[in-house]
Amino acid sequence: MRKKLTSLLLSGTMLLSILSGFKSSSAAADPVITSGNPIFTSIFTADPSAHVWNDGRIYVYPSHDIFPSRGSDLMDKYHVFSSDNMVDWVDEGEILSADDVSWGRPEGGFMWAPDAAYKDGTYYFYFPHPSDTNWNNSWKIGVATSDKPDADFTVQGYIAGLPGSNLIDPAVFRDDDGSYYLYAGGGGTSYGVKLGSDMMSITGQVKQFTELQDFHEASWVFKRSGLYYLMYSDNHPGGNQMRYATSSSPLGPWTNRGVILDPVNGSETSHGSVVEYKGNWYMFYHNATISSNGTLRSVCVDKLNFNADGTIQKVIQTSAGVSAVGPRSPATEIKYYDLINENFDEYTQQTQYTMNDSNVSFGGGATRSDGNIENMHTQGSYIQLNGVNGGTGGKALLTVLYASAESGAAFKVDASGDPAGDGYFLSLPGTGGWGNYTGRTNRLIDLNPGASNTIKLNGGMGGANISGVIVSLIPAATQDTEYPMSGSNVSVGGGATRSGGNVENLHIPGSYAELTGINGGAGGQATLTVIYASADSQATFKVNSSGDTSGNGYSLSLPGTGGWGNYTGRASRLINLNPGTNNVIKLSGGMGGANVSRIIVSLNP
Numbered sequence: 001m002r003k004k005l006t007s008l009l010l011s012g013t014m015l016l017s018i019l020s021g022f023k024s025s026s027a028a029a030d031p032v033i034t035s036g037n038p039i040f041t042s043i044f045t046a047d048p049s050a051h052v053w054n055d056g057r058i059y060v061y062p063s064h065d066i067f068p069s070r071g072s073d074l075m076d077k078y079h080v081f082s083s084d085n086m087v088d089w090v091d092e093g094e095i096l097s098a099d100d101v102s103w104g105r106p107e108g109g110f111m112w113a114p115d116a117a118y119k120d121g122t123y124y125f126y127f128p129h130p131s132d133t134n135w136n137n138s139w140k141i142g143v144a145t146s147d148k149p150d151a152d153f154t155v156q157g158y159i160a161g162l163p164g165s166n167l168i169d170p171a172v173f174r175d176d177d178g179s180y181y182l183y184a185g186g187g188g189t190s191y192g193v194k195l196g197s198d199m200m201s202i203t204g205q206v207k208q209f210t211e212l213q214d215f216h217e218a219s220w221v222f223k224r225s226g227l228y229y230l231m232y233s234d235n236h237p238g239g240n241q242m243r244y245a246t247s248s249s250p251l252g253p254w255t256n257r258g259v260i261l262d263p264v265n266g267s268e269t270s271h272g273s274v275v276e277y278k279g280n281w282y283m284f285y286h287n288a289t290i291s292s293n294g295t296l297r298s299v300c301v302d303k304l305n306f307n308a309d310g311t312i313q314k315v316i317q318t319s320a321g322v323s324a325v326g327p328r329s330p331a332t333e334i335k336y337y338d339l340i341n342e343n344f345d346e347y348t349q350q351t352q353y354t355m356n357d358s359n360v361s362f363g364g365g366a367t368r369s370d371g372n373i374e375n376m377h378t379q380g381s382y383i384q385l386n387g388v389n390g391g392t393g394g395k396a397l398l399t400v401l402y403a404s405a406e407s408g409a410a411f412k413v414d415a416s417g418d419p420a421g422d423g424y425f426l427s428l429p430g431t432g433g434w435g436n437y438t439g440r441t442n443r444l445i446d447l448n449p450g451a452s453n454t455i456k457l458n459g460g461m462g463g464a465n466i467s468g469v470i471v472s473l474i475p476a477a478t479q480d481t482e483y484p485m486s487g488s489n490v491s492v493g494g495g496a497t498r499s500g501g502n503v504e505n506l507h508i509p510g511s512y513a514e515l516t517g518i519n520g521g522a523g524g525q526a527t528l529t530v531i532y533a534s535a536d537s538q539a540t541f542k543v544n545s546s547g548d549t550s551g552n553g554y555s556l557s558l559p560g561t562g563g564w565g566n567y568t569g570r571a572s573r574l575i576n577l578n579p580g581t582n583n584v585i586k587l588s589g590g591m592g593g594a595n596v597s598r599i600i601v602s603l604n605p
Contacts, residue, residue: 035087035321036335038290038298042091043067043079043422046297047113047218047271048284049171053149054118057082058277060284061116061125062299067425068412068461069295072269073135074109078127080150081333085326086277086301089333092150096125100155101142105130113218113271116149117172117180117199123149124199126170128184131158139167141184143200161202163191169271173221173250181250183230185209186217190232192251212245213256218271221250224281227310230254233270239263240270242285244312260304260312261285267294274304278325281306283315290336291425292408298336334444344442347397347472351389354468359386366459372437373466376459377409383457383466390447391473392522392603393417398455399470402439404430409462416453417446426457428464437467447471449522450579478527479603481519485596489517496589502567503596506589507539514586518601520547520577527602528585532569532594534560539592546583547576556587558594567597577601 044065052058060081066074077097083089098108114127125144132138140158159182166187172195173181180195182202190209193202209215209230218233218240228247233240242261245254264270266288273284281304286297301322305313319337353360355373362368365378373383390396398413413424424445431439447453455471483489486501495508503513520526528543543554554575561569577583587596 033087033324035089035301035324036337037300037302037317037319037321038287038336039089039301039321039333040081040091040299041290041334041336042332042420044291044296044425045079045081045299046269046286047169048273048286048299049113049115049220050273050275050282050284051116051118052275052277053123055149057084057149058086058275059116059149060299061114062286063111063113065296067296067423068458069291069293071295072112075111076109077111078114078125081299082150083331084329085324086282086322087324088329088331090330091332095146095151095153096127096144096155098129100144101129102155103131103140103158104142105132105135105138107133110135113169115171117174118149119174119180119199121147122199123147123153124172125153126172126182128168128170137165139164141167141170141182156200159200159202162193162206163189167191169217169219171219171221171273173223175223175250181221183219183221185215185219188215188235190215190219192219192221194251207251209252209254211252211254211256213243216240218242220273222274224276224306225310229274229312231260231272231274234259236263239268242270242272242283242315246310257311259314261315262317264300264317265289266292267297269294269297280322280325282322285315285317287317291410291427296425344397344472346474349391349473349475350470351472352468352470353385355383355466359388360384361386364459371467372403374434375463376411376457376466377463379460381459383469385455385469385471387451388416388447388453388455388471389451389473390417390449390453390522392476393447393449395444395474396447397442397470397472398426398445399440399442399472400426400428400457400466401437401468401470402428402431402441402464402466403434403437404428404439404462404464405432405434406430406462406464409459409464411461411464412458413443413445414454414456414458415445415447416455417448419446423458428462434463434465437465439464476521476603479521481601481603482598483515483518483601484598485513487515490515494589501597502533504564505593506541506587506596507536507593509590511589512586513596514584515599516584517581518546518577518583518585519581519603520579520583521603523547523577523579525574526577527572528556528575529570529572529600529602530556530558530587530594530596531567531598531600532558532561532571532596533564533567534558534569534592534594535562535564536560536592536594539589539594541591541594542588543573543575544584544586544588545575545577546585547578549576553588558592564593564595567595569594
């Protein structure tokens with residue numbers, strides 16, 4: 001059963017990595033057949049450029065809005081995302097940043113909407129970037145190359161001979177004859193030019209498209225049934241619309257056709273791309289549904305449909321996204337609508353922290369009053385929890401209890417297990433008053449195994465007073481690992497021998513069997529079970545294990561089984577193990593006889 005948590009405005013910069021088959025009651029019960037919107041939640045993304053390469057996957061090259069919100073001028077890096085079914089998306093990681101551009105603006109930033117192309121075994125990544133502190137008049141279209149679509153890009157330089165003002169939003173189109181064209185422009189000026197064979201120079205004159213109706217920026221060109229389409233954003237008051245024009249030539253002249261995407265939720269900007277994949281046409285675009293902040297945007301996708309005459313129907317923006325066009329596959333992107341409808345009933349192992357707890361610290365202007373932490377609106381303010389138990393590691397549910405008289409604040413959350421290290425976005429809707437502690441907001445974070453995790457709530461983006469924090473885990477099922485005595489990690493000595501895969505002669509004083517490479521999970525108590533045979537009425541082993549803090553070992557009684565070959569005996573006891581897979585368990589004999597066939601180590605929740 002699913003029920004909506006209205007306070008759960010999850011996602012944001014880091015709704016990070018989890019496999020498509022993540023162990024969730026909702027995922028197990030309801031096969032997910034649509035992508036959900038937004039489709040990327042590991043970071044904030046905008047200006048998506050979508051392409052289908054020869055490997056059969058679809059790749060999206062967006063810009064990256066930086067969180068906490070720093071404004072579009074300070075965007076400074078690019079990631080790439082891919083899928084083979086339009087539903088399960090993988091964040092392939094960062095491919096380029098301002099630091100990689102030797103000729104770029106000394107202050108960095110201004111890594112705006114990019115595009116990509118492929119030719120003769122090389123992937124080309126095109127990005128706008130100024131070369132001078134006076135950014136508006138020094139734009140260049142940089143080019144980076146790689147032999148992979150999603151990694152190892154190296155900046156080769158920039159395309160010479162282009163205007164320096166308003167030269168943003170590059171788009172590269174490959175025509176049917178193998179020729180390539182570059183489109184760019186902003187501030188009301190639109191350009192197009194044919195690329196040279198090296199993909200880094202231009203051929204012929206740069207053409208300005210003065211016929212486009214209300215052009216603002218965000219050029220994108222594609223071709224269908226012999227007709228060229230140029231899509232772009234306009235200057236519509238209150239939020240850009242996406243318009244399009246058509247032509248019989250890649251460089252126009254263009255015939256204006258109208259609006260195909262209305263202004264998007266939460267953002268005045270609009271930017272998109274159109275691509276055909278597995279028989280369907282799609283429009284990728286961005287909105288600010290997650291953050292309600294126009295500089296913290298997220299990429300979405302919906303179907304694009306054509307009329308019989310080749311004109312385009314207006315795209316309907318949905319929360320469900322698009323249907324799968326292939327079987328489920330590994331993914332790192334959590335579906336936004338899954339998260340806001342998830343009830344998290346599985347997260348039953350809860351630890352609650354009051355703001356007076358000894359492991360809670362605060363600073364940067366935050367103050368404590370009556371057991372609550374206040375003034376989290378101050379830039380640099382924070383609350384930090386130390387010694388947080390992450391169990392076996394992975395996803396944990398963070399719940400913050402709060403009061404806020406503002407319409408909506410946000411925290412950046414840092415957690416020990418965050419694989420990207422960029423932090424998580426946590427929304428705190430207003431509660432109607434600074435003393436009205438009815439607020440309860442949640443999000444998934446990542447923690448490391450064990451009890452040494454740190455969680456830090458960073459303020460400065462609106463005000464909220466905090467009364468408590470709850471960290472909830474899914475209780476771990478008992479994890480049983482069986483170790484046969486025939487294994488290469490088993491050694492014997494002191495008179496003990498190995499025969500037929502069993503260890504015998506453990507009645508001899510000084511005899512032992514030692515097992516290395518034992519997995520202790522997150523560490524702590526585990527159940528050791530010894531499978532054995534014994535003709536004696538009673539035997540006893542001394543057990544030593546890596547996690548035994550006393551160093552005295554444990555005593556394990558083994559009642560007789562009626563024969564040396566009757567391996568029906570099972571004797572168990574709790575032992576302590578260290579975290580990780582480098583534990584050692586030693587069974588020492590000499591107090592009655594028992595032949596051992598295997599041991600089982602059960603890691604307890």
